[in-house]
Amino acid sequence: xxxxxxxxxVVLFVSGFAVVAGPRRxxxxxxxxxxxxxxxxxxxxxxxxxxxxGTRAERDAEATELLRRAEAIAAARGGPDAAHEATExxxxxxxxxxxxx
Amino acid sequence: xxxQLLGWVALAVAAVTMVVFLTxxxxxxxxxxxxxxxxxxxxxGGRGSATVPDTAELTRLLRTSPVVRLPGAIAxxxxxxxxxxxxDSGLRILVTPPGLDDASTQRVQQLKDADLRVxxxxxxxxxxxxxxxxxxxxxxxxxxxxxxNDLLLLIAHLRERPEPVQKHLFSWxxxxxxxxxxxxxxLRSSGFHRxxxxxxxxxxxxxxxxxxxxxxxxxxxxxxxxxxxxxxxxALVKLFPxxxxxxxxxxxxxxxxxxxxxxxxxxxATFYSxxxxxxxxxxxxxxxxxxxxxxxxxxxRFAGLFDRPLPYEPPDPLRVTRPALPWVFVACVVxxxxxxxxxxxxxVWRRSRAVAAGTPAQLAALTALAVEMSALTDRRSEPALxxxxxxxxxxxxxxxxxxxxxxxxxxxxxxxxxxxxxxxxLPYRGYRPAEYLNGRIA
Numbered sequence: 231x232x233x234x235x236x237x238x239x240v241v242l243f244v245s246g247f248a249v250v251a252g253p254r255r256x257x258x259x260x261x262x263x264x265x266x267x268x269x270x271x272x273x274x275x276x277x278x279x280x281x282x283x284g285t286r287a288e289r290d291a292e293a294t295e296l297l298r299r300a301e302a303i304a305a306a307r308g309g310p311d312a313a314h315e316a317t318e319x320x321x322x323x324x325x326x327x328x329x330x331x
Numbered sequence: 332x333x334x335q336l337l338g339w340v341a342l343a344v345a346a347v348t349m350v351v352f353l354t355x356x357x358x359x360x361x362x363x364x365x366x367x368x369x370x371x372x373x374x375x376g377g378r379g380s381a382t383v384p385d386t387a388e389l390t391r392l393l394r395t396s397p398v399v400r401l402p403g404a405i406a407x408x409x410x411x412x413x414x415x416x417x418x419d420s421g422l423r424i425l426v427t428p429p430g431l432d433d434a435s436t437q438r439v440q441q442l443k444d445a446d447l448r449v450x451x452x453x454x455x456x457x458x459x460x461x462x463x464x465x466x467x468x469x470x471x472x473x474x475x476x477x478x479x480n481d482l483l484l485l486i487a488h489l490r491e492r493p494e495p496v497q498k499h500l501f502s503w504x505x506x507x508x509x510x511x512x513x514x515x516x517x518l519r520s521s522g523f524h525r526x527x528x529x530x531x532x533x534x535x536x537x538x539x540x541x542x543x544x545x546x547x548x549x550x551x552x553x554x555x556x557x558x559x560x561x562x563x564x565x566a567l568v569k570l571f572p573x574x575x576x577x578x579x580x581x582x583x584x585x586x587x588x589x590x591x592x593x594x595x596x597x598x599x600a601t602f603y604s605x606x607x608x609x610x611x612x613x614x615x616x617x618x619x620x621x622x623x624x625x626x627x628x629x630x631x632r633f634a635g636l637f638d639r640p641l642p643y644e645p646p647d648p649l650r651v652t653r654p655a656l657p658w659v660f661v662a663c664v665v666x667x668x669x670x671x672x673x674x675x676x677x678x679v680w681r682r683s684r685a686v687a688a689g690t691p692a693q694l695a696a697l698t699a700l701a702v703e704m705s706a707l708t709d710r711r712s713e714p715a716l717x718x719x720x721x722x723x724x725x726x727x728x729x730x731x732x733x734x735x736x737x738x739x740x741x742x743x744x745x746x747x748x749x750x751x752x753x754x755x756x757l758p759y760r761g762y763r764p765a766e767y768l769n770g771r772i773a
């Protein structure tokens with residue numbers, strides 16, 4: 231009967247760990263996917279703006295560079311931070327292209 | 332909330348169960364006979380005070396005589412039988428009084444010339460000692476100081492002869508009418524008869540050893556060796572029926588009366604087997620022997636074996652519950668595991684309904700609007716429509732990938748803003764999402 235105590239203790243520990251770690255892991259994954267979804271949308275939107283603006287925009291070179299960096303980050307994948315950075319870069323580029331809108 | 336609380340309660344109960352289990356692991360060695368009020372059951376011999384002459388004197392005495400009896404010696408034996416056993420081997424015997432002090436005991440033990448040493452009634456060769464194994468052995472030894480069998484056994488051992496057959500020289504005789512009358516008169520008046528030479532000064536007035544604490548006590552000194560000993564018990568039982576009677580010969584105690592057949596032997600055997608090693612070599616007072624014996628009888632009686640039923644003891648709840656502890660613990664563990672696994676399993680069937688009902692409808696409506704507008708756009712409004720379509724595609728993908736509703740709605744808001752911008756550039760009215768969707772829904 232003594233093994234019940236040891237086995238029960240291990241099971242309690244593991245399930246307690248799972249209770250804390252499971253949702254946290256799932257939330258992280260969701261956060262990451264949301265961030266990338268937003269990043270992809272921002273990059274696609276920026277690409278549309280670039281095509282619409284053509285080379286007329288004043289800061290075309292700078293904006294192109296920013297979008298290129300955003301695409302490079304997206305290509306390398308990564309965590310939510312990378313996704314947020316890519317989103318910010320794409321939005322900054324889009325603002326430049328749409329300055330004359 | 333309730334489930335979370337339940338999980339914590341299960342965890343707490345499991346922890347308490349484990350702590351109780353761990354703390355109950357200590358063993359309890361205390362044994363009581365139903366709370367017997369009896370005191371010590373082993374006579375604790377004090378230090379002796381008797382002395383023997385110095386080694387040179389003892390050696391001189393032993394050289395002059397094969398058997399040396401120092402003053403105060405109480406051991407007796409069948410001299411013919413022992414003499415025959417010794418034969419011409421020249422074994423020498425030193426007999427001392429009981430209760431020697433430490434120095435004297437050491438002197439006697441180290442004496443080279445003594446082959447057999449008798450301290451009190453304890454017989455030894457210095458290396459080997461003899462102890463009794465039967466009640467009759469102890470009766471011989473303590474009632475009359477008879478050590479014949481012990482001597483014969485050790486002599487046979489020293490001479491490497493076969494073990495002799497034990498003979499008991501002790502014999503009972505019926506007491507004469509006059510003897511019985513004297514004892515009975517004392518017992519009637521005070522419940523206690525002290526034989527001449529007995530050192531018991533007073534009998535216990537009341538002892539837990541007997542029901543109502545009442546018993547009759549007869550104490551007699553060590554009996555002369557070789558003569559039949561008066562057996563007062565049966566005669567007194569006739570005179571005092573249904574009364575416990577304790578008769579003491581020297582350090583030997585006989586019990587007569589109620590339940591004698593049941594427990595007298597048990598009490599005597601447990602008492603003398605334990606007390607022998609103290610009683611035989613120490614000058615232990617008759618009073619002390621009697622008190623210790625009564626303590627032993629108390630223990631035996633409170634063990635509930637004989638006339639006294641065991642007192643009711645309510646069961647210790649902890650002791651009764653303890654076997655259930657592992658199962659309580661397991662139940663708590665299972666409950667906790669079930670409660671903690673639930674939220675991990677639940678999202679699978681909950682996810683399908685997780686998306687609020689309005690989101691797909693809004694996505695569909697905005698997409699329909701975008702498709703309708705696509706036929707009307709010009710160069711100025713096209714980028715906005717394209718951005719809206721790109722964002723709508725992202726929203727559709729996010730919705731398909733089960734991403735949170737807020738994210739999908741945020742994308743839809745962006746798309747709606749682009750469509751609105753696009754609609755304002757169109758020459759036609761009614762395409763701004765707010766109007767269009769309202770009309771749709773209406």
